Amino acid sequence: MSSWLFIFGRTHELSFYELAALIHDPVTTITPGVGRVEDPQETIDPGVLIRALGGTVKIAREKGKIAVLTAEEVLLIFKNEGESLTFGISLYGEGHLDTRLLAGVKEGLERRGIHARYVAGHEGNALSSVVITKQHVKELILVRVKDGYIVGETEAVQDFEAWNARDYGRPYADPKAGMLPPKVARMAINLASASTHSRINASRILLDPFCGMGTILGEALLTGWSVIGSDQSEEAVEKAKKNIEFLQGTSLQDRKEVPYGLFVSDATHISEKIAPESIDAIVTEPFMGPTVVETENVKNVIKGLEKLYIGCLREWHKILKPKGHIVIALPEYAVGGKTFFVKTIIDRCENLGYTVTLGPLEYSRPQAVVRRKFFVLWRT
Numbered sequence: 282m283s284s285w286l287f288i289f290g291r292t293h294e295l296s297f298y299e300l301a302a303l304i305h306d307p308v309t310t311i312t313p314g315v316g317r318v319e320d321p322q323e324t325i326d327p328g329v330l331i332r333a334l335g336g337t338v339k340i341a342r343e344k345g346k347i348a349v350l351t352a353e354e355v356l357l358i359f360k361n362e363g364e365s366l367t368f369g370i371s372l373y374g375e376g377h378l379d380t381r382l383l384a385g386v387k388e389g390l391e392r393r394g395i396h397a398r399y400v401a402g403h404e405g406n407a408l409s410s411v412v413i414t415k416q417h418v419k420e421l422i423l424v425r426v427k428d429g430y431i432v433g434e435t436e437a438v439q440d441f442e443a444w445n446a447r448d449y450g451r452p453y454a455d456p457k458a459g460m461l462p463p464k465v466a467r468m469a470i471n472l473a474s475a476s477t478h479s480r481i482n483a484s485r486i487l488l489d490p491f492c493g494m495g496t497i498l499g500e501a502l503l504t505g506w507s508v509i510g511s512d513q514s515e516e517a518v519e520k521a522k523k524n525i526e527f528l529q530g531t532s533l534q535d536r537k538e539v540p541y542g543l544f545v546s547d548a549t550h551i552s553e554k555i556a557p558e559s560i561d562a563i564v565t566e567p568f569m570g571p572t573v574v575e576t577e578n579v580k581n582v583i584k585g586l587e588k589l590y591i592g593c594l595r596e597w598h599k600i601l602k603p604k605g606h607i608v609i610a611l612p613e614y615a616v617g618g619k620t621f622f623v624k625t626i627i628d629r630c631e632n633l634g635y636t637v638t639l640g641p642l643e644y645s646r647p648q649a650v651v652r653r654k655f656f657v658l659w660r661t
Contacts, residue, residue, distance in 0.1 A: 284343035285325055286422055286433040287316040288373065288407075289336055292465070295642045295655060296336025299468040302475030303333060311424050311431065312374035317343070327437035333504070334439075335467030338410055339371075341422040341433030348429040350376070352385025358421060358432050359386075365396040369418045372406035374425030410438035451527050453494050453520040460493050461566050461610070461653075465644055466500045472639070472657055473562040473608045474504065485561045488600070490548040490593070495521030497564050499528045502541060506562075509555065511546040518543050549592040552599040560600050566610040567593065569651055576617040586612065587625045594626070594633045594658075601660045607635070610644070610653040620652075627656065634661050 289296035293314045300316055301308045304325065308316045318325065327340040347354040355370070368386070372378040383399040390397035400418050402408050413420055413435065422433040447463045448454065461469070473487065485506060489497045492510030494517060501508045502525065512518050522543050546554055548567065567590060570582050590611070597607065613622040630637050640656030 283320045283323055285318045285320060285327065286341040286343055286424065287318065287337050288339035288422065289314045289316065290338050292336055292644050295468050295644055298639060298642060299334060299336050299471045302472050311426060315373050315424050331437040331439060335464035335471065338439045339435050340437040341435045343431060343433045345432050346429055347432060350382065350430060352382055352389055355382070355386050355421065356389040359390065362390065362395050366390060367398050367400060367416060367418050369400040369408045370421045370423060371402065371408050372423045372425065376425050378406040410441050413438050447499065447528065451524045453524055461496050463496055463500055466497045469564050469608045469655060470497065470501050470504060473564045473606055486559065488560045488563045489565045490551050490563065491565045491567045492521050493517050495524045498541060499525055501564065502528065507541065509542045511544050511551055513545065513547045515545050518545050549596050552596055555600045557599055558602050561602055561605055563597055563601060563607040569612040572651055574614060574616060579614050579616045579621050583621050583623055587623050590623060590626045591629065591633065594635065598634045598660060603660060605660045607658040608655065609658065610655050613652040613654055615650055615652060630658060635659060636661055
């Protein structure tokens, strides 16, 4: 039986639930930002799984446990390393990783006749996936627990080049618009994929009724969904089309081309263009309101957004299949030292025909005025 350590990115909670959604075995948290999965059936392929996940940056196979953090203890983990080795160590949880530990491990390896060099992290206790990939580093993961350190050996790291290509290489991107990054879009899609309780394939349809430039649609296509996207802006729909064409025309799309549809529509009238109970899942970041708002106006902004979202949920109930799910990002405003959230939406879900199955799961950039909170809703 194998055990695996999953190192999450900045959005720990969202990453945890994304992982739990995609695997059959239970996920436990060892320390904030690190999950652990026991794999009794040996079903986890770290190289495949790391490509599917948006929020996990490293997957390591658990190798054992050490009581104290010394070079002698760490050296017990290194075996059959060949004639030369570039290694690194990343520490998660409490404590500080001293370069003297790395130097001691290097000396111990050289006493075995191994030409060794180590790579230390530039900031903090952890190496980045960029450093591990570009310098071909064999990395040990150390996770601080009450009675010592769990040790793992990294077997897969996030493909930063592929994610960057999708984020910055597409024809249209507008960071100022505050749109979801591809990694966060992928996490939301994976939450929806699990909620459907069925294998995702091109016969299953995901809708984004606020598609913008198509980030969610593109990530859903890469995971095997058929997709439909709409937006009230004709310009946005055209840009989404170009972005999807870019994605399908590059080596990033390693699956068969699957169907998609795009059209202009108001999200509160979309049932005029989509058949009743035909959509398996809706994943969307709706209009989130202004990015700058004065304290005296924030309550009116919240009321306006609540009215919009209630209209959307009523409309989407018509086109979503029974037991279909919605994964939606809802805004929370941080203004004048207080927070303001569209609470009425969650309070009224039951009356609108939905059950909240997960949330809030927060994603926000540092110092952001508008913070995203993800919820998963089940259509009753």
